[in-house]
Amino acid sequence: MATIQLSATLPSLPSDWSAEKDFKPISHLSAPTSRAIEPVGPHFLAHARRKRHKRTFSEDER
Amino acid sequence: MSADTGSPEPTSQESSRVAIGLSFGNSNSSIAYTTANEGKAEVIANEEGDRQIPSILSYVAGEEFQGTQAKAQIARNPRNTIAFFRDFLGKGFKDVDPSPCHASAHPVELDGGKSVGFEVQEHASEDEEGSSEPAKSTLSVSEVSTRHLRRLKQSASDYLGKSVNAAVITVPYDFTDEQKAALSKSAKEAGIEVLQFIPEPVSALLGHDAKVQQSGEQPQQHDRIILVADLGGTRSDVSVVASRGGMYTTLSTAHDYELGGSTLDKVLVEYAAKEFLKKNKTAKDPRGNERSLAKLTLEAESVRKALSLGASASFSIESLSDGIDFSLNVNRTRFELLGSKLFQSFTRLIESAVQKADLDILDVDTILLAGGASHTPKIAANVQSHFPSTTTIISPSTSSTAVNPSELTARGAAIQASLIQEFEHQDIEDSTEAVVTVTPHLSHAIGLVTGKEGSEEFAVIVEPDTPVPVRRTAQIPVAAGGDVLLRLAEGVREIKVSKAEKPGTNGTAGSDDDSDEDGSDDEPEEVRSKVLKPGKIIAEAGLKGVKKGGKVEVQVNVAADLGVTVVAREVGGKGGVRGVVEGTGAQQNGSAA
Ligand SMILES: Nc1ncnc2c1ncn2[C@@H]1O[C@H](COP(=O)(O)OP(=O)(O)OP(=O)(O)O)[C@@H](O)[C@H]1O
Ligand SMILES: [Mg+2]
Numbered sequence: 064m065a066t067i068q069l070s071a072t073l074p075s076l077p078s079d080w081s082a083e084k085d086f087k088p089i090s091h092l093s094a095p096t097s098r099a100i101e102p103v104g105p106h107f108l109a110h111a112r113r114k115r116h117k118r119t120f121s122e123d124e125r
Numbered sequence: 126m127s128a129d130t131g132s133p134e135p136t137s138q139e140s141s142r143v144a145i146g147l148s149f150g151n152s153n154s155s156i157a158y159t160t161a162n163e164g165k166a167e168v169i170a171n172e173e174g175d176r177q178i179p180s181i182l183s184y185v186a187g188e189e190f191q192g193t194q195a196k197a198q199i200a201r202n203p204r205n206t207i208a209f210f211r212d213f214l215g216k217g218f219k220d221v222d223p224s225p226c227h228a229s230a231h232p233v234e235l236d237g238g239k240s241v242g243f244e245v246q247e248h249a250s251e252d253e254e255g256s257s258e259p260a261k262s263t264l265s266v267s268e269v270s271t272r273h274l275r276r277l278k279q280s281a282s283d284y285l286g287k288s289v290n291a292a293v294i295t296v297p298y299d300f301t302d303e304q305k306a307a308l309s310k311s312a313k314e315a316g317i318e319v320l321q322f323i324p325e326p327v328s329a330l331l332g333h334d335a336k337v338q339q340s341g342e343q344p345q346q347h348d349r350i351i352l353v354a355d356l357g358g359t360r361s362d363v364s365v366v367a368s369r370g371g372m373y374t375t376l377s378t379a380h381d382y383e384l385g386g387s388t389l390d391k392v393l394v395e396y397a398a399k400e401f402l403k404k405n406k407t408a409k410d411p412r413g414n415e416r417s418l419a420k421l422t423l424e425a426e427s428v429r430k431a432l433s434l435g436a437s438a439s440f441s442i443e444s445l446s447d448g449i450d451f452s453l454n455v456n457r458t459r460f461e462l463l464g465s466k467l468f469q470s471f472t473r474l475i476e477s478a479v480q481k482a483d484l485d486i487l488d489v490d491t492i493l494l495a496g497g498a499s500h501t502p503k504i505a506a507n508v509q510s511h512f513p514s515t516t517t518i519i520s521p522s523t524s525s526t527a528v529n530p531s532e533l534t535a536r537g538a539a540i541q542a543s544l545i546q547e548f549e550h551q552d553i554e555d556s557t558e559a560v561v562t563v564t565p566h567l568s569h570a571i572g573l574v575t576g577k578e579g580s581e582e583f584a585v586i587v588e589p590d591t592p593v594p595v596r597r598t599a600q601i602p603v604a605a606g607g608d609v610l611l612r613l614a615e616g617v618r619e620i621k622v623s624k625a626e627k628p629g630t631n632g633t634a635g636s637d638d639d640s641d642e643d644g645s646d647d648e649p650e651e652v653r654s655k656v657l658k659p660g661k662i663i664a665e666a667g668l669k670g671v672k673k674g675g676k677v678e679v680q681v682n683v684a685a686d687l688g689v690t691v692v693a694r695e696v697g698g699k700g701g702v703r704g705v706v707e708g709t710g711a712q713q714n715g716s717a718a
Contacts, residue, residue: 064370064596064597064598065347066598066599066600066678067586067597067598067599067600068599068600069573069575069586069599069600070601070602071573071575071576071582071584071601072575072576072577072604073573073575073601073603073609073610073611073677074574074575074576074577074578074609074610074612075607075608075609075610076607076608076609076610076667076668076669080610080667082665082666082667084702084703084704085666085667085669085702086664086691086702086703086704087664087665087704088663088664088704088705088707089662089663089664089706090662090663090706091663091687091706091708092567092569092571092615092663092683092687092689092706092709093568093569093615093661094709095565095566095567095568095593095687096565096566096567096590097563097565097566098375098376098563098564098566098590098592099374099375099559099562099564100372100373100374100562100563100592101323101327101366101372101373101374101375101562102321102323102556102561102562103323103327103331103537103541104331104334104371104372104373104541105371106370106372107371107372107373108544108545108556110372110561110592111561113594114561115555115556115561
């Protein structure tokens with residue numbers, strides 16, 4: 064995937080904001096939906112390979 | 126993301142495969158291959174020069190005809206001509222709709238009703254005079270399919286100069302396992318190893334995307350909701366697909382087994398028959414005679430096809446009824462008026478699929494019209510006026526670069542065939558198992574909260590319905606520089622309805638949008654728009670000391686357990702922030718689609 068270019072204004076950091084290593088986890092993602100990817104096309108085959116060999120994206124790129 | 130297909134070890138059997146893409150419809154079939162050097166999909170013309178080969182077999186004086194030649198026999202020799210049989214494969218007699226076959230060989234019960242066949246006079250008379258009728262043969266749908274597939278295989282082999290022995294075959298989304306098993310068996314008997322069955326709409330999408338990528342119109346796979354409408358001869362099938370990083374997930378499907386090009390032919394047949402009777406007051410109704418009706422129907426189809434390109438076309442039939450010749454000019458506007466109800470049915474079917482996917486028409490980025498009937502300009506025009514202007518309609522009449530919709534499914538199948546033909550059979554099976562394909566998909570978009578407090582907005586980084594694991598990278602300019610707050614959140618899509626003032630001149634706006642049903646002109650028009658609002662906040666990160674005019678890059682990595690890793694840094698800067706939000710494990714909502 065290409066890098067996504069966003070054009071919006073980020074809020075500035077409030078002066079009283081602080082977090083360990085400047086990162087604050089707040090909540091989990093909502094529960095996902097289970098769906099089937101169509102087993103078709105080059106990108107699916109890459110997915111299947113990663114999944115069957117239990118590889119991550121970066122391991123896959125090596 | 127790398128998209129190469131890996132390098133499985135080809136065994137001797139696998140490397141001797143010659144594979145094609147094959148689309149086998151009730152009305153037409155198509156065969157396609159990919160060119161060796163460029164990997165481009167091309168549809169193969171048979172010896173008669175046809176790329177859409179009618180799925181019809183006819184027996185005349187002991188000889189078998191296929192395709193266009195067989196189709197012509199519907200008027201001359203209907204009971205020995207077998208047409209519209211694909212959907213009968215793997216079904217019991219009671220479960221099939223025989224109506225498309227009313228003008229050709231009628232389906233009969235086989236194996237005590239467990240399957241379907243056709244009774245035809247396959248062989249010529251034994252004796253010279255032809256006085257004694259030879260026995261009729263009963264051909265099962267499987268046998269008919271085998272014969273048809275064998276001829277397609279032969280056409281492809283002749284063209285390619287080597288013997289084709291494998292194929293990716295497209296089937297409707299709702300083809301059952303029994304139907305696939307029956308088709309697989311028929312193919313095997315014809316000497317074709319089925320590498321994989323793929324759904325027709327998905328194949329059409331693959332064919333389209335491959336063409337777009339090869340022509341460089343769209344260099345990268347971009348995420349979008351795409352609706353594929355496969356409008357054929359006897360049926361129409363719609364799929365709503367989330368395309369995410371080049372992977373396709375079907376969100377919903379809708380089917381109409383009585384809507385297609387043939388339905389539109391009937392409208393023209395009615396019209397032509399009435400005009401004929403107007404001119405020939407004492408002649409017999411051509412609809413009352415099987416042969417006359419068949420001639421009228423075949424001619425109606427060519428008129429309708431001609432009207433996809435030209436503004437008018439003519440019926441011209443010798444000796445239609447009572448020996449009277451018939452000719453009639455029809456213009457496109459007339460046809461569109463006659464068919465207006467049916468044209469609306471296509472739009473309604475398409476819209477119903479959007480609703481089934483729990484989406485709004487504003488969520489649909491692209492509509493890909495596939496199948497022969499998609500050549501019809503009015504179908505595309507109706508869909509275009511029904512959907513918002515942000516939806517791109519891909520069809521011959523709305524986009525100059527559209528691939529011929531009659532070729533899309535076969536091309537997609539050829540591409541899939543070229544991707545997997547070196548794989549071992551077991552490898553293909555393992556990759557298409559549910560353990561590989563069934564995957565958690567995000568229920569909400571993930572992105573950043575932007576804008577001022579009180580009027581926050583949401584900028585999407587990962588679209589909803591994206592399968593995990595997923596990784597996306599986004600950049601966002603920081604004009605003022607300084608310390609910025611990155612608030613990663615889930616997005617909530619809302620449809621905003623606002624009233625817009627009508628343009629000054631009342632009533633002359635002249636929109637010929639026939640989907641606009643509320644005739645009340647004095648009410649302000651509703652303007653619907655899609656807005657994304659931030660929902661649940663997932664994490665916050667502070668990035669300090671960004672240069673004036675700098676750019677921030679955020680990488681979001683969602684693991685299979687829904688754990689989120691965020692890496693944020695200034696583009697070209699040092700350091701940055703990295704943080705993790707723990708996953709929730711495997712609990713999931715029930716499956717859709
Ligand atoms: N140029 C055209 N303009 C209008 N209609 C066309 C055109 N070309 C083909 N068609 C129509 O498309 C239909 C066939 O579509 P397609 O080839 O996709 O069939 P199919 O998938 O085999 O059909 P089925 O729905 O019966 O399984 C026919 O009704 C044919 O008349
Ligand atoms: Mg079809």
